[in-house]
Amino acid sequence: MGKLLCDPTAVAETFQTSSPTVTWREPNAATLEAVDLVDQTLTAAAGTTWDDVIGLEDQQRRLLSKLHAKGVLWKHPSEHGSSVVFRLSHGGDVSTDGNCLFTASKKAMAREVDARDLRKRTVKRFLEDLGSAKEEERQMINEVIKNMYSPDLRNGWGVHVVQEVKLLAKKDERVALDSAIEELVQLGMQRELVAESIYKERCIPVNDGSSWAKYMSISGSPDDEYDIVTLQYTEEGLLSVDENREGRAAAFGDDIAIECLATEFNREIYVDVLGWVEK
Structure with missing residues (x-):
């Protein structure tokens, strides 16, 4: 499972950028599949490639390499014309247990933080948001x-x-x-x-x-x-x-936990699920 963590706003508690970001080049009516949206001169400098990651099936490796090469477009929800391409890079291995969301997020942090603390903060954020929600919500x-x-x-x-x-x-x-x-x-x-x-x-x-x-x-x-x-x-x-x-x-961190974790740190978290990788 690969995770993309991107930073739409500047806040004190930052996630570490694992790979370069580049400005999105509009495809000019061509399909995204047919257009290379990432400056490939940056790809060579990105470090470990998905070909070097052990434990992946061939199909998983191809999909992850393609996603790494093409990038993922993020557009600012309120600032028109503000967009960034994020590239998915391998940030390290985590155990395939129920704590994987939080240990993966810990690896992406720019500072030391305990995975259990991330879990607690996620639950606390959920309860706070639930308490302020309308009855229908x-x-x-x-x-x-x-x-x-x-x-x-x-x-x-x-x-x-x-x-x-x-x-x-x-x-x-x-x-x-x-x-x-x-x-x-x-x-x-x-x-x-x-x-x-x-x-x-x-x-x-x-x-x-x-x-x-x-x-x-x-x-x-x-x-x-x-x-x-x-x-x-x-x-x-x-x-x-x-x-x-x-x-x-x-x-296991579910969609609700992912949303609460992202809200807690004012981030967007994208999860690309290609199947668990047992090692």
């Missing part, structure tokens, strides 16, 4: 969150093969939850079905702004208040229960 946000993490399993199968339901289990209640599950298993009930029932009954569903804030605060640290429990379903029914007994699962 809050309802819309809650609906988006519910669709992502507590979907209606009667729908969506034309798009998804597997759907997930996220639940939050308090760390200090895990022993009690395990005991309740084990008690029913001893009576001859199937463990996964028992676990599904107990977790759905006693854990917090991620289905609104308040529960999203709790969920997005989870970094997979022993200091987290909650553990993430994931129920996976196919159209036929329950597929698996990820109980996350060791509490190491972290909440």
